[in-house]
Amino acid sequence: MSYAVEMLNITKRFPGIIANNQVTLQVRRGEVHALLGENGAGKSTLMSILFGLYSADEGTIRINEKEVRVTDPNEANALGIGMVHQHFKLIHNFTVLENIILGAESQKYSVLDMKTARKKVVALSEKYHLDVDPDKRITEITVGMQQRVEILKMLYRDNDILIFDEPTAVLLPDEIDELIEIIKNLVAEGKTILFISHKLDEIKRVADRCTVLRRGRVIGTVEVASTSKEEMAEMMVGRKVLLQVDKGESYLGTPSTILEVQDLCVKKRNERKNKVDHVSFRVQAGEIACIAGVDGNGQSELVAAIAGLMPSTGRITLCGEDISHRSVRYRNCHGLSHIPEDRQKQGLVMEYNVAQNLVLQEFQEPQFQRHGLILTGAVNEYADRLIEKYDIRSGQGRETAAGSLSGGNQQKVIIARELERPHELVIAVQPTRGLDVGAIEQIQAQLVKQRNAGKAVLLVSLELEEVMSLSDRIMVLHDGRIVADHLDPKKITMKELGLYMAGVKGGATDV
């Protein structure tokens, strides 16, 4: 058996943590090899070492049976290794073509040889059915397309070992299907794929073998076909994991409306059409109401309007009080918690440490400041408590900068903050994106606990499974309008829900 990649006894330390501890990973030529592990288990770190972004403290790397040293991404490229990062690295106001050839420009008489480059890009795009338009600017294409540009970048450089770091976290369900097709094509052409994902389904569908990491160590490598999802989950978390939420008894208190939205419209500047178009609905205490829909149908704008981040017309009532014209801060202090869509852009200040991020809204409250001076002791105590309670794992506890947390732990910081602040309503947008199954279980349990304690939860999610398993009631947003607002997850099938989301079914009638 010949190995395309062998990473032998790799150790990598960060201040306060061993991100990879004597990790050995062997990838056969022409296979799809999945990496599975909890948030912070060290998957991204291991791949960054292979790609030359970090250097290992100990251990050796062998590529195609030859020992190599990968000191930077250029060298990785020369060895045929390419990587699509968890967060894309594209230049936004460049075109697709420019992004692809950047750093690998083919030159003729030291003039950029665009013609040859274009030919190669178009040919590759056709060969792998990528459907990429080389002349569009990055800002003009969808996230799914951007990812294909990243894939083309690797192919353009003739890479044959391709690393995908959580490629599906940002994709819609059918985009995921397409990506899996693409990956299968790539393997058929003899490429070797390393694939990181938290979604066991995907691993089952696409991978041949899977290596499981936990807290920096390898737990084992298994044949995917002969291992069940439950077994993989257990290997990764170290205990049995419920892949299905148990919601327990529903809330039995008196029903009262927490959030009421009436005739809400949101229009973006320079756009004629409303992004959110005369939307009305209510969320009751003790329920998880879910807004389902295909991405880009007005969910982000609706949430932004409720949170006060975007101007809107119509009426928003929170706990009986009209907050339509109140500031963000007022809403935050009067019962609104908000787990935002984009954790890095909105949810965290990367340069601030975990403790500082945990009081992002509350630093002005009397328990954390006196006469404008921050009470560091109180902040630290609070932070330690939340880190413990929400199992936020990092190198240096509360002092860790948010930017050096693993993706999943960043999300946990936000969730801890939003659920611990006083609130009546939680708006949770994609709360489990990028989380491992163990963490998903915990967070879904937390949301259910909120509901059972009589809080209102407004869940916005693109993941149908999450929608179906977590919500008490489903509303579907299509093209800025609510096309169904009382779907019962127990009665409706995924397929029907899909039809609503596509705008085929729906209108005034409810199930």
Added chain:
Amino acid sequence: MSEKSLKSQKKKSTDLYAAIAAALIGLLFGLFVLLVSNPSKAFQGFGALLTGAFSEGISGLGTILYYTTTLALCALSVAFASRTGVFNIGGAGQFILGGAAASYVGVNWTFLPPVLHFLVAVLVSLLAGALWGALIGLLKAFFNISEIVIGILLNYIGVYLANMFVLDYFYDVSMNRSLPVAQSAMVPRLGMDKLFPNTAADAGIFIAVLVAVLIWFIFKRTTFGYQITACGNNPDASRYAGINAKKNIVLAMAISGAISGLAGALFYLSPAKNFIAISDATPAQPMTGICASLLAMGNPIGILFSSLFISYITAGGFNMQLYGFVPEIVDIVTAAIIYCSAFVILINKAIRVLSARFQRKGKEK
């Protein structure tokens, strides 16, 4: 020692090494310029540059401290604004208006008793600078106009406004400059003239140190500092958290402007200067202040030292004229040193990369 303090110490020490390396590279570049312009006397000249500040003994320190006062305050002004993510290039306008306003009070309000007279003049300079700074903040926050463009424009407007103001209210026709500031409004000497006889030294340096410590404290411990740093680092997250970014930008720019205004007041009210010349040129200190701030990476305490270094080189530069270097060359050399220092961020990165490689090599052996 805890892991955390270890790490932050490590970061601070790289910052320090980078700053020192940047300064050294600047000096080498200065030497290079000298070698090109006048090879035979280059090394003598360079020696004069390095030691010239102390050619008259300890009293040289007085002159250095005098330069440091203004420079450090200008740098602190830049550093404060950049915490909110605003590049205050408009320091010159705030500086000259602060100076003009303070001088006006210093010349005309002679009814005030000595120390009070000075304090009132300083207060007025703070207001003038704050106003000019807040204007940039307002345009930036509410109309999203580039602070660089506004800053540069307001610098020119500020200079002409100050000229006009001097011409109208306290102009000395015979000297083409403002009337001298009354003794009672001058920056107190507090014995600095005894310590450093025959120099321009005054108590301004104490004020600069005080301001630096105050700013350090604001960033470190106050909710205000927390807010403006959050706005600077991630405006989206600040908005999400309900922090009023617009208000903070305006406020931070007002404070930044006030600090520049204070720099102007201490410069023009100093016993060594005490007048404003009518001139079309924008004052140079605020620009040099940008370099001092970069060299110290915006760290308020670091700024005291980077300003000290730049002042030392400036003072040494004057001495090079003794070796026949024309003032223009001296300016070029000092400017080269100062601006090279601004490469500190680059060097900082290089040090990190190199030390990582070095550590790895060490381990392999």
